Amino acid sequence: MVIKMKMSDVAKLANVSTATVSRVLSQPEKVSKDTREKVMKVIKEFNYQPHMVARQFRTKETKTILVVVPDITDAFFSEVLRGIEHMAVRNGYQVILGDAENDPKREKEYTNLLLQRQADGMVLLTARMDQQDLENISNHFPMVLACEYIDGLDVPTVSIDNISSARKATEHLIHLGHTKIAHITGPMNVVLSRDRLKGYQQAMLSHDITINPAYIQESEVSFESSYDQMMKLLALETPPTAVFVFNDEMAIGAIKAVKDSGLNVPKDVAVVGFDNLKMSSIYEPNITTIHQPKYEIGSKAMELLLKLINGETLQKKRFVLNDKLVVRESSGANNKKVTP
């Protein structure tokens, strides 16, 4: 049976005061065994559930944290979310998820939930809103950035080193003998795109390979857009023999374009992606990519946020986790078939 009762009802039925009922729930050791059992019996019998909003109101704690993802349809984030959620639940917090749909305005709107005291803290997996606003909010409320970040911003951040990862990915292609290496970037308003581009450029320059400007193509974060950009690259007079692509979904788009042009991956064009999505080990050819420790990024970010919520100050603010180059078929480094 479900009955909407309040604490005073329980108190009456158990012949105690509401204070005692409240203590039974939150500090049972303060209550004698007898009363505790008497109260618990009533609570169980009527399946009393405390009115959480009233409790939140009184205690000024929601025990809720807000996570904002740039795009919920991007498979990358689900594992980061798992990491966040597990760490949160283990510490008595629940998670609200906000989908910004790649819109900085919506991102900003979600931060209002903090100002309105609907959440005790916030993990942002996207950082595209106004930097000043963000800084402002983080000065007053617990906040952690993960995956994305803003240079020079004094907000705790968890991510990999995208520049060095991108360098690593590009160098992998260089070491395979490629010099005509293109890069399909993500949108330039996203820091990850800019950093991965930097890494690409660093790798090329440090190996004395001049970068053909036409080899750098900016794409939306989507299969289709990347497909189009790859088609452009293939249409060049001297098409690249290798491409480093912003992420795995886009790498699949690029590969499809190569295939549809009657060419072969990796023989005609070698491809390296980023993120190591599940799909990347399944797709054919399966994709050489940079592995991100997604779950760990999430749980680390939540760990930091919990510290902030508990009033601790973080001596270390920037956490750079280890990535890893995962070599598979699409870059042509080996020909072993990977079976699941």
Next chain:
Amino acid sequence: MVIKMKMSDVAKLANVSTATVSRVLSQPEKVSKDTREKVMKVIKEFNYQPHMVARQFRTKETKTILVVVPDITDAFFSEVLRGIEHMAVRNGYQVILGDAENDPKREKEYTNLLLQRQADGMVLLTARMDQQDLENISNHFPMVLACEYIDGLDVPTVSIDNISSARKATEHLIHLGHTKIAHITGPMNVVLSRDRLKGYQQAMLSHDITINPAYIQESEVSFESSYDQMMKLLALETPPTAVFVFNDEMAIGAIKAVKDSGLNVPKDVAVVGFDNLKMSSIYEPNITTIHQPKYEIGSKAMELLLKLINGETLQKKRFVLNDKLVVRESSGANNKKVTP
């Protein structure tokens, strides 16, 4: 500047009572233009944000709805979520997302948020918890099921007709001349698996094809598990020439198994999936599948929930939306390449 101020502070600064400030916010037409502007000026100047928990406490409305997905890593749900969220936001509600991780216990835990008045209503995209409990809760709180459902349960539901869809999918293979048609099912504790199996059986029987019991293999909802089941099917003395698979991710697993066995899809084994994920049109061979109107399922479910929350009674409780067979390469019905 971010300052934590309360309504009484605004009232003092604007030289009015809190009642007036409250009215400016919720029923501005009740306040004279002069005072309204005076109050709004203060609100804007100090960026006052009302304490939502206090408001929720007072009004007994959270303007929040809870959505529980069986598995957040399943790409199928992200578009359903979009549908839900858009409809919710358009009506002034926000969405909390719960990930049950395929665990009926966690599903049940999330329903407690309703009992604790943390949400005004609930959309369940999974229905595996105890039926009695579920019915009980839905008798006291607004609740809608979507995608999954429970037969004979009097809770508003939005979904497709999985039996007829599965029949359609199987018949597609039959019409292509196949008789040795296998079915890789999902877990039998999920109603969708049972219904799709039923559809498969109906199609076979109505075309006088005897079902080889070994042709029915139960699989987890994962690429890997489906791969294994397909391997089993191929190891049979008389392997099937066609397979209808529970969903698209699993269909990819099955296709991979066929390929890894040195066989061709669709020539040696035709494959049909379910859901029409984005990936299904990208994978090679791209996958013949049943399209579900994901976004519409979500928005319709939210629409119904809003009606329940507003106290309307639904005359129609079961909403069956239209699915569609999408014929692509994996079933061998045509050989046209589909480019994005």
Next chain:
DNA sequence: AAATGTTATGCAATCGAATACAATAAAATA
């Protein structure tokens, strides 16, 4: 036995916004 300490419980204030009701001023009507 008196004084002191300990434990268990209750009383009553409190959190911040919404709102029923009262009060007042201004406008409309008789």
Next chain:
DNA sequence: TATTTTATTGTATTCGATTGCATAACATTT
């Protein structure tokens, strides 16, 4: 002008749980 109606604002209560403080009951020490 007196009276009623309408518009605007304020006063004071309320929502349900938590918690500081007071008190009562009991145990321990001197």
